[in-house]
Amino acid sequence: MTLVLTALILATIAAAFFFGRHLAVARTGAAVSASFSDRAHSLPAYHGYFAAWSVGLAAFVAVAVGWLLRDKIEPSVIAVLILATIGLGFAFSYRKIGPRFRARNIVEGFVKAVLLLCSGVAVLTTLGIVLSLVFESFRFFEQVPIFDFLTGLQWSPQTALREDQAGQSGAFGAVPIFTGTFMIMLVAMFVAAPIGLLIAIYLSEYASKRTRALVKPMIEILAGVPTVVYGFFALLTVGPTIRGFAESLGFGVPTQSAIAAGSVMGVMIIPFISSLSDDVINAVPQTLRDGSYALGATKSETMTKVIFPAALPGIIGALLLAVSRAVGETMIVVMAAGRAANLTGNPFEAVTTVTVQIVSLLTGDQEFDSPKTLAAFALGLVLFVITLALNVVALLIVRKYRERYE
Amino acid sequence: MMSLNTQSDEEPMARFKPVGEVINMSEKREETIAVQPKFQCRDVRVFYGDNEALHGIDIEVAKTGVTALIGPSGCGKSTFLRVFNRMNDTIPTARVTGEVLMDGENIYAKHVDPVLLRARVGMVFQKPNPFPKSIYDNVAYGPRIHGLATTNDELDAIVEKSLKRAGLWNEVKDRLKDPGTGLSGGQQQRLVIARAIAVNPEVILMDEPASALDPIATAKLEELIDELKEKYCIVIVTHSMAQAARVSQKTAFFHLGYLVEYDETQAIFTNPKDQRTQDYITGRTG
The missing domain is CATH 1.10.3720.10 (MetI-like)
Known part of the structure; x- marks a missing residue:
């Protein structure tokens, strides 16, 4: 079930890419013009990526919400909800895409955000480990004074079992x-x-x-x-x-x-x-x-x-x-x-x-x-x-x- | 000309008297064969692997004065310069054939140790390369490894004399302990020359010494070369024909690994005999 759903959503995202690219070509034409005002701002592929991102994000949010509410709402309602959100993603792209739309800047913004997120994972993990060490150590030092721990010459933790x-x-x-x-x-x-x-x-x-x-x-x-x-x-x-x-x-x-x-x-x-x-x-x-x-x-x-x-x-x-x-x-x-x-x-x-x-x-x-x-x-x-x-x-x-x- | 030669040979002798035996030996050699040129090259070829970079160079280099090697990039002039102190030995694939006689002795003979040769033939490189040490230690490096000074006072004297001769003493005498890498480009290049002079060489090779310097530092360097040529045999590789014309007495023009023309600098620049030389100095090739 999960596998099928994932495959379907991925296929939808791919479809959104071709939809966006096609739309961009149709609306701007392939004409090359020397002036900035006549020329389409972004290449068609960027519009494709933009549509794919919009639909993908919409689907992700819908699936996440559906999963959180899976015990409270009927599965059929959730399915409709997801479909509707995906439709909204398509509609949003349909409205936006055009020669003046700055799809490239937005897509690059998305990419930057993803990269930042990945490095954030590493940094947050480190931070989490350090904090858990600090807090657990603090609990330890409530029971054993830190001075005794750092200067004591005797180590036999087994005696502390009682x-x-x-x-x-x-x-x-x-x-x-x-x-x-x-x-x-x-x-x-x-x-x-x-x-x-x-x-x-x-x-x-x-x-x-x-x-x-x-x-x-x-x-x-x-x-x-x-x-x-x-x-x-x-x-x-x-x-x-x-x-x-x-x-x-x-x-x-x-x-x-x-x-x-x-x-x-x-x-x-x-x-x-x-x-x-x-x-x-x-x-x-x-x-x-x-x-x-x-x-x-x-x-x-x-x-x-x-x-x-x-x-x-x-x-x-x-x-x-x-x-x-x-x-x-x-x-x-x-x-x-x-x-x-x-x-x-x-x-x-x-x-x-x-x-x-x-x-x-x-x-x-x-x-x-x-x-x-x-x-x-x-x-x-x-x-x-x-x-x-x-x-x-x-x-x-x-x-x-x-x-x-x- | 003859008398000038003898004079300039004797002066460093007097000044360097206290610094060990190595020098005394070389002085004697110079005295006995003063009529000969410093270097006589016969059919010198340099190979990098199977590739022949220099095709049989025959040349004689005078005992004092400046000899300039000019030519377009890749013509072999730098390779040829490194023949004189056997620096090509440090490149694993390089091989040199032919004879290079220094004061009549083949420096490529089996019994000649390149380490001893390089104490007699100093070199200054394209990019100033002071060691990451103090100014003093940079100059003292050569004398120390060759044992030219037995006491600290002697070493101090060598350092001071070398820096003075390189025209750097007044600029650095109060900060000899500062790192040599902290000097300006032109000062670094003169420091490197002082470092070479400190070993008391007979020859100083210079590989495009001014190419990393601004015009003012270049002018100072050329002034220095002009002073040094009275005492040392100087061979300089340069890309600047104006520089070659200014500082050298003899000029050799290299092209594609061949020595095309070698003559008085005056003659090369006013009346080149070979078409290729003429094309190069008038800016039509290169």
Whole structure:
């Protein structure tokens, strides 16, 4: 039924287009005149689009109203209503179309409105997410003081299950979670930053065209590996390897550790850094390279003394984007970092991150009002603020750098 | 003519005495073979891939003075200019055959490192290309990478001398720490010349150095070229025939990858021997 109705309305809209175009041709003629006053304002097709828009909008409004009133009015009445509205759309176009009618401007206005609407959807969604985070976090902070949340050293949300204890145990101290996130990010950047940068330098300055065409896509495949694959790679391969190595040296190390998760995450963001930095280095004008070579500088002198400093702001931007990626990454750390909220500076211990805690707070049976669940929103909000700040700073730096050469 | 040559060869020697061994060697070389031209090119051909862009150029470039390369766009004059400091080496598909003797030594011989060559043959480009560094660091870049100064005072002296010689010192002496990219176009071009001079080259190549400058900056630049030609061998590519006539002593006319005519500038502009040269300088082609 719905399908048939949709098809019918689409057919009507198409008919309206041909109706409008035909009408325009008939009323204005195809004559070409030199003077503005003699000439039809818009081409026939615009009149067609105008008719199609009028009929389409009329049909949309009628169907929407009919759907809202579907329980109160007879279906036959609704059908008549829709037909009548469509007829009105045709009549409106019939009255309007003529040589002086500015169909083009109106159609372009419609198109602009549609484009605006689409971008509006994205903006409103973001706004909605932020607002829901803020409001739910606010509810959380009514039960657990924000100061305790941001400075508390103890995180054990399970103790808050009994209602009489909620918020009083001081178990919602987020510091261990953020230090865990920070440490894994550090390990990841320690792996990814040098390797990614050196790859970028090699690709942009040293590699031949053929090597570049071969190597660049292969590195970018790394970015296409699903994070869950990285996750079990970290858990099943890297973690045990590190543990085995540590045991051979006489240390006890758990399989799940910051270093296992962090190093695999580092591998994951290598293509991110190498690709962005490669673009940035390539954006340094060739004239600077020529200028340096012409002074008798070698390739490496040119790279380290001219190109790298010139590209540095952009490279820092790339690194910051990679950091925000690492901070928000979930799957790898869920599988390989552990869940214990240890407050430790030792990367060989299990730590937990913001994303891991959000996952464990919200999976399983939950009361939606408990501080335990609401804590997820507070964590999400803090995480969002951090990554947003990182992104804004990174983009500002990248933009500033771009302005310098253009 | 002869005495003027020797004089101009000796003067930079005296001024650059304290700056390292590299220079002393080149000075000695100049002394012993002062009678020779700076460059002798024999059957120089440049290929981009399979495409031959220059078809066997034979030319001699004098030790001092300005040699202008003129010709319509795409005639190979810029390509030929880049033969002298082997900048074509930086283009992966480019290949140069033939001989280019600099003071009697083939710069395309196996044992010649283009990096050392470019310290002796400086280059100024069409668009001013100061590095995004301070004015001081721009000029100090070459001396630093070639180790021409052992102390900061020596480096300061080189920077000051180079900027003075490029006619920029009075305009920038109070703001040496400001970015070189903040200067005006004409100042940037003179900064780039100072940067080239700082390495103490024997030759300065200029690839349409005034094409991005306004008439006043161009006049200043030409004045500078006129001063520099006493000490350096200058080869300049230019689109402006008036400029070639004003600044150069010798002019070479290139057309479709061939060297059509090479003579005293005066002779080229008043009495061209080839029809193609005449057509070009009178504005009938190009």
